[in-house]
Amino acid sequence: MQTKSKTVFIALSAISISSLIGSWGFPLQRLEIYKQPELSTFKVPVVRTFLLTENDRDYPYGFDKSIAKKFAQIHEPYTVQKILLLTTAIGCSVVALIIGRDLVPLSEMEEEISRIKAEGQKELALKGIKQRLSLAGKSQQLLFLSEMRELMEEFGSMESEMLEVDELNALYSQTEENLLPKDEVEETKPEPNQDFRSTFPEQMDSTSWKACLKALNDGCDRSEIITQVLGGGSHAEQYYEFLKGRYL
Amino acid sequence: MFRHLKNSQELVLYASLSCGAGFLARLIPAFYIPIMLLRVGFFAYCFIVLFRAEGQKELAILIGSALALGFIGANLDLLEVIVRYDLQALVARVTTVLVFGALAGFGYYQFKTDNKRN
Numbered sequence: 001m002q003t004k005s006k007t008v009f010i011a012l013s014a015i016s017i018s019s020l021i022g023s024w025g026f027p028l029q030r031l032e033i034y035k036q037p038e039l040s041t042f043k044v045p046v047v048r049t050f051l052l053t054e055n056d057r058d059y060p061y062g063f064d065k066s067i068a069k070k071f072a073q074i075h076e077p078y079t080v081q082k083i084l085l086l087t088t089a090i091g092c093s094v095v096a097l098i099i100g101r102d103l104v105p106l107s108e109m110e111e112e113i114s115r116i117k118a119e120g121q122k123e124l125a126l127k128g129i130k131q132r133l134s135l136a137g138k139s140q141q142l143l144f145l146s147e148m149r150e151l152m153e154e155f156g157s158m159e160s161e162m163l164e165v166d167e168l169n170a171l172y173s174q175t176e177e178n179l180l181p182k183d184e185v186e187e188t189k190p191e192p193n194q195d196f197r198s199t200f201p202e203q204m205d206s207t208s209w210k211a212c213l214k215a216l217n218d219g220c221d222r223s224e225i226i227t228q229v230l231g232g233g234s235h236a237e238q239y240y241e242f243l244k245g246r247y248l
Numbered sequence: 249m250f251r252h253l254k255n256s257q258e259l260v261l262y263a264s265l266s267c268g269a270g271f272l273a274r275l276i277p278a279f280y281i282p283i284m285l286l287r288v289g290f291f292a293y294c295f296i297v298l299f300r301a302e303g304q305k306e307l308a309i310l311i312g313s314a315l316a317l318g319f320i321g322a323n324l325d326l327l328e329v330i331v332r333y334d335l336q337a338l339v340a341r342v343t344t345v346l347v348f349g350a351l352a353g354f355g356y357y358q359f360k361t362d363n364k365r366n
Contacts, residue, residue, distance in 0.1 A: 055274065086267055100254035107250045
């Protein structure tokens with residue numbers, strides 16, 4: 001129903017505008033054009049033009065019918081047609097105004113509703129995209145963490161492996177000492193005082209030295225390494241000096 | 249769009265009425281003077297509302313433009329004949345009107361600026 005009203009409104013508007021403009025064209029009444037030669041104020045010859053319509057009651061001022069010559073005329077007026085077109089324009093515009101009085105607020109409301117809907121849809125689409133992107137980011141994080149856990153499980157027990165290697169090394173070095181001849185054994189340097197061995201067995205040497213190196217890389221000084229890494233005490237100090245002598 | 253169309257229909261209605269009055273003035277010369285006075289009165293009212301009065305001026309603009317459109321439309325065929333056969337007189341008249349209009353506008357502007365300074 002509203003679409004029909006809109007169509008009728010647009011059609012009536014177009015008809016009224018075109019009828020009004022159409023009523024302006026073509027002559028309204030019969031017309032005669034006269035040219036009258038005469039002398040102006042300073043005796044200059046001029047030709048005056050006079051327009052005489054059929055509805056004029058008398059001749060214009062200065063017109064002399066004996067001297068003036070008919071130059072042109074409009075003999076076929078379109079009076080009735082122009083008046084009909086004008087009446088059509090008036091009628092159509094009145095009806096269009098009556099229809100438009102109710103139509104305009106409704107159409108404006110519809111436009112506002114459709115604009116709000118479009119804005120809402122746009123917002124919904126943007127939110128959906130944001131959610132999908134955040135979910136993708138979260139899933140990537142979880143994937144990374146699970147892979148890291150697997151890697152940690154596989155390679156995370158480095159310390160225990162290093163302890164095993166140290167034990168094996170110690171075992172092999174002891175075996176080698178037993179197999180060597182005595183005079184070669186006597187030529188070896190006498191070991192310094194190793195009271196700290198009760199607290200720090202030999203198997204811990206490489207791991208302890210690695211921990212000390214890590215602390216050094218972190219910026220700790222000698223006393224901090226002795227107290228925090230090796231646990232403090234005189235044995236820790238001796239052990240630290242021993243490790244330095246052995247590995248540096 | 250519909251609001252603009254509705255406004256254009258208002259303009260068409262007033263312009264049609266003005267055009268009808270113009271046709272009447274040409275077909276029945278007795279109505280020429282009264283209709284001319286009515287037009288001048290409406291134009292004067294529109295100018296006063298536009299330049300002096302406060303408040304909504306849309307109606308004044310609507311009526312003024314509709315009057316002008318109707319007047320021009322009603323005399324368009326006559327204008328065509330004058331342009332074809334007596335252009336010199338038309339040009340002389342239009343120039344005179346423009347010059348006097350410009351002088352009047354300039355005088356009004358001077359009067360307003362003098363008032364503002366004082």
